Amino acid sequence: MCGIAGVVDREGRTPLSEHPVHRMLESIAHRGPDECRAAEAGGAVLGTARLALVDKPTSQQPMADPSGRYLLSFNGEIYNHRELRDELSSRGVVFRTSGDTEVLLHTLVCWGVDGLRRLKGQFAVAWWDSDERELLLARDRFGIVPLFWTAPAAGQLAFASEVKALRAGGFPTSLSVRDVVDSGALWGIHPGRSVFAGVSSVAPGGFVLHRHDRQTAGRYWDFRFADERDTSTLDEQALRLSELLLTAVERRVPAYGDPAVLLSGGLDSSAVLALLRGARSEGRINSYSIQFARAALNEATYQSVAVDAFQTFHSSITCDDASVAKTLVETIEHTELPLVRTAPASSIALAARIEQDGTRAVLSGEGADELLCGYDLFKVADIRDRWSRDPSSAHWPSQLEQVMGHQRDLGRAVERAFYEHGLDRRSDPLFSHLNRWSAAFKITQYLAPEWRSTVSLEDLYAEVRSRLPEEYAAWSAVEQAQYLEVTYFLATSLLASQCDRPYMAHSIEARYPFLDEDVVDFALTLPQESKLAGLDEKRVLKQAVGGAVPDPIIRRVKQPYTAPEGDVFRSEAGRELIATYLSADALTTHGVFDPARVAWLVRKLDRSVTSFHDDLALLWILSTQVLAQRYGVDDVPA
Amino acid sequence: MASKEELTRELRSLILDSLVPLEDDELLDDAPLVDDILDSLGIAEVAVFIEDHIGRPLEPEEETRATFASIDAVVDFIASKS
Numbered sequence: 001m002c003g004i005a006g007v008v009d010r011e012g013r014t015p016l017s018e019h020p021v022h023r024m025l026e027s028i029a030h031r032g033p034d035e036c037r038a039a040e041a042g043g044a045v046l047g048t049a050r051l052a053l054v055d056k057p058t059s060q061q062p063m064a065d066p067s068g069r070y071l072l073s074f075n076g077e078i079y080n081h082r083e084l085r086d087e088l089s090s091r092g093v094v095f096r097t098s099g100d101t102e103v104l105l106h107t108l109v110c111w112g113v114d115g116l117r118r119l120k121g122q123f124a125v126a127w128w129d130s131d132e133r134e135l136l137l138a139r140d141r142f143g144i145v146p147l148f149w150t151a152p153a154a155g156q157l158a159f160a161s162e163v164k165a166l167r168a169g170g171f172p173t174s175l176s177v178r179d180v181v182d183s184g185a186l187w188g189i190h191p192g193r194s195v196f197a198g199v200s201s202v203a204p205g206g207f208v209l210h211r212h213d214r215q216t217a218g219r220y221w222d223f224r225f226a227d228e229r230d231t232s233t234l235d236e237q238a239l240r241l242s243e244l245l246l247t248a249v250e251r252r253v254p255a256y257g258d259p260a261v262l263l264s265g266g267l268d269s270s271a272v273l274a275l276l277r278g279a280r281s282e283g284r285i286n287s288y289s290i291q292f293a294r295a296a297l298n299e300a301t302y303q304s305v306a307v308d309a310f311q312t313f314h315s316s317i318t319c320d321d322a323s324v325a326k327t328l329v330e331t332i333e334h335t336e337l338p339l340v341r342t343a344p345a346s347s348i349a350l351a352a353r354i355e356q357d358g359t360r361a362v363l364s365g366e367g368a369d370e371l372l373c374g375y376d377l378f379k380v381a382d383i384r385d386r387w388s389r390d391p392s393s394a395h396w397p398s399q400l401e402q403v404m405g406h407q408r409d410l411g412r413a414v415e416r417a418f419y420e421h422g423l424d425r426r427s428d429p430l431f432s433h434l435n436r437w438s439a440a441f442k443i444t445q446y447l448a449p450e451w452r453s454t455v456s457l458e459d460l461y462a463e464v465r466s467r468l469p470e471e472y473a474a475w476s477a478v479e480q481a482q483y484l485e486v487t488y489f490l491a492t493s494l495l496a497s498q499c500d501r502p503y504m505a506h507s508i509e510a511r512y513p514f515l516d517e518d519v520v521d522f523a524l525t526l527p528q529e530s531k532l533a534g535l536d537e538k539r540v541l542k543q544a545v546g547g548a549v550p551d552p553i554i555r556r557v558k559q560p561y562t563a564p565e566g567d568v569f570r571s572e573a574g575r576e577l578i579a580t581y582l583s584a585d586a587l588t589t590h591g592v593f594d595p596a597r598v599a600w601l602v603r604k605l606d607r608s609v610t611s612f613h614d615d616l617a618l619l620w621i622l623s624t625q626v627l628a629q630r631y632g633v634d635d636v637p638a
Numbered sequence: 639m640a641s642k643e644e645l646t647r648e649l650r651s652l653i654l655d656s657l658v659p660l661e662d663d664e665l666l667d668d669a670p671l672v673d674d675i676l677d678s679l680g681i682a683e684v685a686v687f688i689e690d691h692i693g694r695p696l697e698p699e700e701e702t703r704a705t706f707a708s709i710d711a712v713v714d715f716i717a718s719k720s
Contacts, residue, residue: 420702420703
């Protein structure tokens with residue numbers, strides 16, 4: 001992975017040696033410590049801070065084609081570069097390097113935007129055609145690799161892997177409170193947006209063409225369930241899935257160094273490890289885990305089961321309330337997003353540990369829960385869907401009780417009252433997420449009055465509904481929930497905040513076999529019952545790796561990966577964060593939050609138990625304050 | 639047995655002091671508690687409030703949204719069981 005940045009400026013006269021792109025690259029040097037270079041071609045300056053994982057010696061970036069017409073900055077990996085190289089070679093392309101950068105360059109030269117459909121990998125691309133004076137920005141299907149852009153003046157566009165690079169280049173990047181609210185309520189941002197005013201992101205599976213002062217956004221891939229579903233048996237589907245996953249794992253083994261896996265102790269990361277060990281019976285495999293001092297959150301037992309089964313060289317770190325609090329500000333500065341959970345702070349601590357070993361790439365099990373229905377949310381969506389058609393039945397509430405076992409200490413009233421809410425809104429396309437989002441939207445009660453009056457839950461829903469695809473209405477409640485989870489939670493809270501940013505803060509590239517194009521295309525053909533049947537989640541995956549992953553892991557009750565939340569702020573380091581960022585003075589300075597209401601929340605933290613949503617609000621407010629201090633805040637809309 | 643007025647005052651005090659950061663005039667007695675105001679922990683706290691006042695645990699069939707619908711609904715429920 002790398003960091004990329006660049007500026008297209010019709011009026012640009014700044015010599016390359018003094019160009020702001022150097023400051024932009026310097027601000028994201030953590031993404032690419034091997035080499036920092038910039039190049040100019042016909043009004044565009046493109047730059048790359050390169051983390052070299054393929055073809056170290058020769059694939060320098062930015063890379064120009066032999067004619068000098070095209071210039072490419074590229075961040076990520078193209079896993080099918082050998083196949084594309086063969087195809088391009090048969091068309092007469094002569095390659096100078098053995099790496100994927102040159103293959104990508106010629107793929108785009110040969111097929112233009114249509115070439116994006118041919119790519120298998122995780123990438124952010126900036127490709128400049130100096131004859132046409134056209135810039136193409138594009139991202140991989142799921143938005144694993146970030147890419148932001150802004151067009152602050154006519155004829156000018158700047159792009160970068162992280163917003164801090166745009167800021168370093170002198171471009172406006174104040175916080176957009178509306179998007180900050182949406183990110184806290186949805187646990188994600190709308191595709192194509194960011195939480196910074198005037199700054200857009202390239203949507204996952206999308207591209208942006210900048211030409212003659214105009215930007216046109218398009219898509220080359222969409223998350224859509226197949227019209228025709230796979231009708232083979234579960235055994236046959238499992239066999240196919242295991243074959244595809246094995247190829248996906250092998251594609252992601254780095255060219256240099258020992259392979260490494262992020263091991264949570266759950267089914268998904270254990271499956272990745274099992275497939276990797278199956279393919280490399282003798283070689284060294286490293287595994288890395290986060291453990292928590294709080295026993296209820298700790299998955300060390302299952303991590304040990306996997307380490308023993310697959311004979312990995314294992315390293316782990318232990319996080320507690322204080323250690324999470326101590327890394328929180330650094331984490332927020334890297335995520336550039338208000339946080340809704342503290343898990344990214346543990347990720348960044350693990351990344352620091354992995355960096356000590358000189359490891360540059362790690363395989364991760366992320367994506368399986370969204371694709372194969374691992375979360376309780378999908379079970380709840382299914383149960384509530386059935387309950388909505390049979391509201392007097394006692395069966396469905398009792399099913400909910402089983403699913404929500406971890407809330408049992410709060411009493412049945414909670415499940416019943418909370419999940420019955422919205423049962424009469426089954427026709428609403430957001431049915432599966434109405435409860436979560438309406439509960440999370442209560443964070444807005446902490447906004448200052450002038451901001452509070454500018455946001456509404458119905459506006460938020462309308463924005464989400466306006467982006468739903470036509471096919472969405474025909475999908476089941478569970479598959480609608482899958483779409484929303486992929487679009488919001490996976491793209492933002494997981495791939496951006498919990499994975500790319502924390503790991504790239506320490507120059508480590510996370511790779512995701514479950515998000516492999518072939519795996520995903522197959523998963524989208526599976527009927528719902530192959531993924532979720534009653535309370536049995538990820539059926540086809542359990543079947544696929546059942547012989548390889550130890551039984552205790554296959555059979556365990558799925559535990560959501562959760563880091564310490566409210567108690568982080570009860571630690572001494574947490575208290576210091578509150579004193580620094582949530583004081584009346586600090587809150588008044590930025591004007592986003594109501595100091596009296598935030599003080600009420602802090603008093604509640606001091607004297608009693610806080611709820612999940614209290615903790616979420618506290619973290620969201622604090623992280624917004626951290627970002628406001630660094631970036632400033634956009635004006636209240638007139 | 640507390641009067642309805644006393645119950646209302648006590649419940650409002652619980653909600654405003656411990657459960658939501660609203661001013662007194664922002665909390666209406668007929669506002670939908672479950673939908674708009676309380677989170678899951680808040681509902682659990684109100685359930686405990688009810689059980690303290692009726693002197694027994696809530697029965698499963700009593701743990702419905704209707705019981706917790708609003709401050710008025712909670713007070714009426716307690717009054718009907720006392």
